[in-house]
Amino acid sequence: MKLKSLFAALLSTAAVSLAYADINVGVLVSATGPAASLGIPEKNTFALMPTSIGGQKVNYIVLDDASDTTTAVKNTRKLLSEDKVDVIIGSTITPNSLAMVDVAAEAETPMISMAASARIVEPMDAKRRWVFKTPQNDVQMSTAITEHMTNNNIKTVAFIGFSDAYGEGWWQEFSKIAEARKLKVVASERYNRADTSVTGQVLKIMSTNPDAVLIAGSGTPAAMPQKTLKEKGYKGKIYQTHGVANNDFLRVGGKDVEGTFLPAGPVLVAAQLPDSNPVKKSALDYIKKYEAAHGPGSVSTFGAHAWDAGLLLANAIPTALKKAKPGSKEFRAALRDALEGTKDLYAAHGVYSMTPTDHLGLDQRSRVMVRIENGKWVAQK
Amino acid sequence: MTYNHRARRALYFCAPEPTKTMDLQIALLLGQDGIVNGAIYALLALALVLVFAVTRVIFIPQGEFVAYGALTLAAFQAGKVPGTIWLLLGAGVLVALIDATIAVRGGGLRRLPRIALVNLVLPGIIAGLVFWLEPGKLPMLAQIILALAVVVPLGPMIYRLAFQPLAEATVLVLLIVSVAVHLALVGLGLLFFGAEGSRTTAFSEASFQLGTLTVNGQTLWVLGASAVLIVALALFFGRTLYGKALRATAINRVGARLMGISTTMAGKLSFTLAALIGAFSGILIAPITTIYYDTGFLIGLKGFVGAIIAGLVSYPLAAAGAILVGLLESFSSFWASAYKEVIVFTLIIPVLVWRSLTAHHVEEEE
Structure with missing residues (x-):
């Protein structure tokens, strides 16, 4: 009897130590609420990630x-x-992520x-030492847009964006860069994601008769100003942001979003990239995995941000494992150092090379200008 | 040139961009937009007044019927089976179980066939039609009727499940339950329809030239259908026995019961009408704007502002208030788009002040 209970006790301690050896990744996504169209593909992506890294579960x-x-x-x-997670991936949207910085650093x-x-x-500061991110900064995308505008001889631009953090963030970045590039911003309007009409703004x-209009919205709600502009007979160029890059936008926008630049x-547009592009292979790899699980055409760029976070982890964990055991303070610190040491990691959205001051690590290989032609995304040279 | 002139000219050139003035053309377009949106708010305001008057429920989920109606129709047109059909079948089974248990305990076995017919057989037939008919290929009118058939029965079922057991509770308790039902329906909406929005095909692609103003066919449909629905409601309340029963219940619940009017019947009927108005409003606007699983709440809230202007009692005032909300929204989106919602919802404050100063306040017997 005694022997039996001793044996049971031994077994349970073995189980506990085994559980501690697992690497626990805490994931926080916005799968419901206003950002659900971004959060759901991210959530789906975590189901495709490796369940064992460096020999650890x-x-x-x-x-x-x-x-x-x-x-x-x-x-x-x-x-x-x-x-008792070793690392946190999340969240989908900026306000949540900013609030989480303090908690993670603490x-x-x-x-x-x-x-x-x-x-x-x-x-970069003592708190942000612990924080990394995968999506391209707004400023990188704004630069791409203003570059394209000036190259296409556009002098005046009107801006219409969401009346939330997304729209305001774009407005700040875009108005700054536009001014530097001598683009004249002639109107700045706001609308709500849930609005049923944007006639007044349009x-x-x-x-003001602008040469081009930039719409800063995400997902299908970004189609509404464009549909209204077309309905009222606007003939100039229309730019969208990378927030619209999913197939639902094409479905809702229909023929009214033809010719849009973003x-x-x-x-x-991974399949259209030249084979010499280092990102092509890693991006196609993600698309293949996602579409195998969720059907052709289901992939979105938002899920790829989650995938890239997974790749960063898979790359950093083996290094960290050499220094400490998962579940310990030392392991978390080693993992942070390993993430910061990421070099030339080919992922779905570009090539990551982190430094102590750059916790994003993407360069211009992380963006392409795309035009909507015949209901398809077409990469521009 | 005087100093004043020079200063003004300097100011003109320094100013980033002079505010564009509104010409008649723009004012007309904004007016048209405001009235169309206002017409939808008016329908919802009427439904809110109706439900509140009869059952004392401030019906927050009203907007969800807008989204359910529109998205069910959109699902038909996309060749999908809308998730609302499962909600209809599930709610039907739940209501049937509860009612049957009560009937068996109370010895009212004769009521069983009717309970089964209303809650099991009818939803079953509707579901059967949706599955076998391929609704996307039917003519527009048949699609709309089928979408309404799926969504409208949810109204009385929700009343039966959530509100009927609490019919005598205070307004506050009913409001809390109403919020809970709203949250549950929004969550289900996300599950059924996904996070992205949809549009439906327009009833007509026609557009008319009215002076300098282009009016498209769908706009006329919205205005026409709203007007017809409002007149039909007026006739229903004024001329039919059921309408009069609803009015009697609204004026005095106890008195109405003493006269043999079932308050349960009145509650279910008012929820049926509210669901019908909501779903139909959604179907009307779905071709003009993208509808999301959670669009309904904001539309419903604006209808609510209209209803508040009417003190939740007067139908014509509620309709007028809702049109005012639509116009205010449209013009403020031109002048100050960033503050549009602030302007619209701030309207409530002077209205409440004015109402509390002028109206005779009757203490509720609670």
Whole structure:
């Protein structure tokens, strides 16, 4: 009897130490609420990630933050205290990610954000030491757009964006760069994602007669100003942001979004890239895996941000494992150092090379200008 | 040139861009846009007043019917089976179980066939039609009727499940339940239709030239259908027995019961009408704007502002208030688009002040 209980006790301690050897990855996505169209493909992507890295079992604990900042912070604390995660991936959107920076840094746990704003990793300080991100900064995309505009002889631009962090972020970046490049911004309008009409804003834009209009929205709601512009007979060029890069936008926009220009991650047009492009292979790899699970044409660039976060981890974990055991403070610190040491990692959205001051690590290989032609994304030279 | 002139000219050149003035053309276009949106808000305001008057429920999920109606139709046109059909079947089974249990306990076995017919057989037939008919290939009118047949029965079923057991509760309790139902329906909407929006094909592609103004066919459909629906409601309340029963319940619940009017019947009927108005509004606007699983809430909220202007009692005032909201929204989106919602919802404050100063306040007997 005694022997039996001793044996059971031994077994259970073995089980506990085994559980501690697993690497726990806490994932926070905005799978419901306003950012759901971004969060759902991200969530789907985690199901495709490797379940074993460097010979260690990896557990992905995926939680939803409902696109809400308070929930994001609450769930981050839950992941840290209850699930004892070694690293956090999340969240989908900027406000949530910014709020999580403090929590992750306090627990000395590395965090990889899937949100766009540069403010998540800049300026580098004691807290942001722990924070990395995968999506291109707004400023990289704004530069691509203004470059394209000046090359195409555009002098005046009107801006219409979401009246939230996304639209405001774009407005700040774009107005700054446009001024530097002598583009005249003649109108700046806002609308809500859920608005049923943007007639007023569009009439105001048209009364200023701009050469081009930039629409800063994400997903299908970004199609509405464009449809209204066409309906009222606007003839100039229309630019969208990389926030629209999913097939639902083409479905809702229909013929009204033909000829639209937008900057996007190379994964959107991976098949059209020249074979010499280093990103082509890694991007196609993700597309193949995602579409095998969710059907042809289902892939979106947002899910690829999650995939890239997974690649960063898979690249860094073997290095960290050499220094410490998962579940310990030392392992988390080693993982942070390993992430910061990422060099020339080919991923779906570009090539990552991190430095102590650059926790994004993407260069101009991470964006291409795309035009919508016959309901398809077509890469521009 | 005087100093003043020079200063003004200097100011003119320094100013980033002079605010564009509104000409008649723009004012007309904005007016048209505002009235079309206002017409939809008016329909929802009427439904909110109706439900509140009869059942004292502030019906927050009203907007969800807008989204469900529009997205069910969009799913038909995309050749998919809308998730609402499963909700209809599920809710039907739940209602049938509850009602049957009560009937068996109370010895009212004769009621069983009717319960089964309304809650199981009818939804079953509707589901059967959706599965076998390929609704996307039917003519527009048949598609609309089928979409309404899927969504409208959800109204009385929700009343049966969520509100009927609490019919005598306070307005506050009913409001809390209403919020809960709203959250549940929004969540289900995301599950059924996904996060991205949809549009449906227009009833007509025609457009008319009215002076300098181009009016497209769908706009006329929205205005015409709203007007017809409002007149039909007026006739229903004024001329039919059921309409009069609803009005009686609204004026005095106890009195109406003493006269043999079933308050349960009145509640279910008002929810049916609310669901019908909501779903139909959604179907009307789906060709003009993209509808999302959560679009309904904001539309419903603006209808609610209209209803508040009417103090949740007067139908014509609610309709007028809703049109005012639509116009205010349209013109403020031209002048100050970043503050549009602020302007629209701030409208409530002076209205509430004015109402509380003028109206006789009747303490509720709670």
